[in-house]
Amino acid sequence: xxxxxxxxxxxxxxxxxxxxxxxxxxxxxxxxxxxxxxxxxxxxxxxxxxxxxxxxxxxxxxxxxxxxxxxxxxxxxxxxxxxxxxxxxxxxxxxxxxxxxxxxxxxxxxxxxxxxxxxxxxxxxxxxxxxxxxxxxxxxxxxxxxxxxxxxxxxxxxxxxxxxxxxxxxxxxxxxxxxxxxxxxxxxxxxxxxxxxxxxxxxxxxxxxxxxxxxxxxxxxxxxx
Numbered sequence: 001x002x003x004x005x006x007x008x009x010x011x012x013x014x015x016x017x018x019x020x021x022x023x024x025x026x027x028x029x030x031x032x033x034x035x036x037x038x039x040x041x042x043x044x045x046x047x048x049x050x051x052x053x054x055x056x057x058x059x060x061x062x063x064x065x066x067x068x069x070x071x072x073x074x075x076x077x078x079x080x081x082x083x084x085x086x087x088x089x090x091x092x093x094x095x096x097x098x099x100x101x102x103x104x105x106x107x108x109x110x111x112x113x114x115x116x117x118x119x120x121x122x123x124x125x126x127x128x129x130x131x132x133x134x135x136x137x138x139x140x141x142x143x144x145x146x147x148x149x150x151x152x153x154x155x156x157x158x159x160x161x162x163x164x165x166x167x168x169x170x171x172x173x174x175x176x177x178x179x180x181x182x183x184x185x186x187x188x189x190x191x192x193x194x195x196x197x198x199x200x201x202x203x204x205x206x207x208x209x210x211x212x213x214x215x216x217x218x219x220x221x222x223x224x225x
Contacts, residue, residue: 070109156169
């Protein structure tokens with residue numbers, strides 16, 4: 001007697017397929033998500049805007065004072081000095097002093113000079129809020145815009161032969177926005193460019209005020225070195 005055997009000894013495993021789903025669609029969805037993320041990263045822009053609390057000042061009207069000047073410059077963020085930014089700020093101060101044509105010679109680090117200018121720049125922004133906003137924007141692939149504000153306070157103490165004469169104080173700010181597609185508006189508006197322009201304008205505003213007070217005798221007679 002011939003014994004019949006089933007062609008399939010073990011039943012096939014059944015795969016449950018959800019209607020409208022194909023295994024390859026998972027890969028396509030992952031690729032689409034990656035493409036969206038890449039577009040978000042490459043087109044996200046960081047654009048800064050000047051606060052314009054101070055009128056824009058140039059070097060026009062500044063005149064030689066027939067005196068030399070010594071200066072120092074420091075830069076602080078939330079009470080902490082940043083050596084790299086201090087070095088860059090010091091160079092910016094010196095460049096403005098030289099471009100003004102008001103002083104000759106210009107030296108650094110002599111508080112007992114006939115005229116000494118001590119520049120201190122402080123950034124009193126809110127880094128904690130900026131970080132939190134950045135996280136939120138990052139989680140939404142920069143679709144949700146975020147902004148941060150840097151509040152700058154420049155104080156310049158003017159001394160004559162070691163004796164403090166007057167302290168000048170100026171305030172300004174910049175606002176920085178991060179959002180999808182703002183990359184197309186970044187030309188000339190990066191945070192570094194806007195911040196540097198703001199520093200320069202604050203220093204130039206001081207130079208105009210200093211020239212006025214030197215001319216009026218408000219700072220006393222300043223002898224040439």
